Amino acid sequence: MALRILVxxxxxxxxxxxxFGVRCVEHLxxxxxxxxxxxxxxxxTQGLYLLPFLEEADALLVFDxxxxxxxxxxxxxxxxxxxxxxxxAKKMSLHQTGFQDVIATAQLMGYCPxxxxxxxxxxxxxxxxxxxxxxxxxxxxxxxxxxxxxxxxIWGAVAEKGRGDDSMIADPSIQRxxxxxxxxxxxxxxxxxxxxxxxxxx
Numbered sequence: 239m240a241l242r243i244l245v246x247x248x249x250x251x252x253x254x255x256x257x258f259g260v261r262c263v264e265h266l267x268x269x270x271x272x273x274x275x276x277x278x279x280x281x282x283t284q285g286l287y288l289l290p291f292l293e294e295a296d297a298l299l300v301f302d303x304x305x306x307x308x309x310x311x312x313x314x315x316x317x318x319x320x321x322x323x324x325x326x327a328k329k330m331s332l333h334q335t336g337f338q339d340v341i342a343t344a345q346l347m348g349y350c351p352x353x354x355x356x357x358x359x360x361x362x363x364x365x366x367x368x369x370x371x372x373x374x375x376x377x378x379x380x381x382x383x384x385x386x387x388x389x390x391x392i393w394g395a396v397a398e399k400g401r402g403d404d405s406m407i408a409d410p411s412i413q414r415x416x417x418x419x420x421x422x423x424x425x426x427x428x429x430x431x432x433x434x435x436x437x438x439x440x
Contacts, residue, residue: 240275243395244295244351245386246288248281248302248337251412254369255303255310255361258379261371261414262301262357264407265379266386271402276395279406285340292344297353297393299386302337303375304358311374312360313382321354355389357382370418 245266251257260280267278277295281288292298300321306314322341344350359382362372370376387397410416 240273241296241353241393241395242294243276243297243299243390243393244279244291245276245299245390246279246281246291246301248283248300250283251408251414251417252367254363254366255359255371255375256364257371257414258303258359258361258375258382259301260408261376262379262382262386264413266383267402267404267407269383269399269401270387270397271400272390272395272397276390277406278402278404280408281337282408285336286343288337288340289344289347292340292351293347293349295351297355298351299355299357299389300337301357301382301386302359303361303364304356306358306360308360310360310362310372311378313378313385314358314360315385316356316358318354321356353393357385370414 245263247259247261247263249256249259251260260282263278263280272278277291279291281291281300304314306312308314322338341350341354359375359378362374363369371379390397407413
C-alpha cells in the first residue's frame, strides 16, 4: 500500500524570505503532478488548523525558512526526530502557532507522521513587510524542489512533469508572480509599519 504523503510549505509570504516554503510548494504544483496519495499543501501560518492534514499522512515533507545560523540562501535538510527543534524561522505575531507546536501536538495525540523531512533555507531578510523573497533565497526554490523530488521518489511517489493539483495552493492573486509584480517599489512603500507614526528625526 502506498504511503500517504503530505508535502507542505509553511511561512508568511508578506514577510520577505519567510515566504520561502510557500513559494516552493507553488513551484512544485505548477511543474509536477503526483498520484492521489500525495497531497501538496500551502500551509501558510495556519498553525493548529494543519493537524487534520498530519493525521491523514504517513510521511511529511516540509519546506520552510529556517534560521540555522548559516550563510543566507543555504539549504539544509533535517530528518525525523531532528525536525521539530528546527521548525519556523520566526513567529510573526503573538497568535501564530509555531510548527514545532503543531508537531508536538500531533505526537501527543498519536498521529504524527512516522517519516519527517524538512528542507529549510537560511533567510537573508525577514523584517520587510510587503517585501518578496531576496534573490539569494529565491534562487534556492528549484534546488529545494529537486531535493524534494528525490526524497519523494524514495518514499514511492514519482512525479511527472506537468501542472499538478493546485486546489490547496493559495489564490493566484497572492502567488509569487502576481505578488512580486503588484507590490510597489520599496522606495514608495514603507515596509516596517505606518511611517506616519514613526518618531521624527531631531
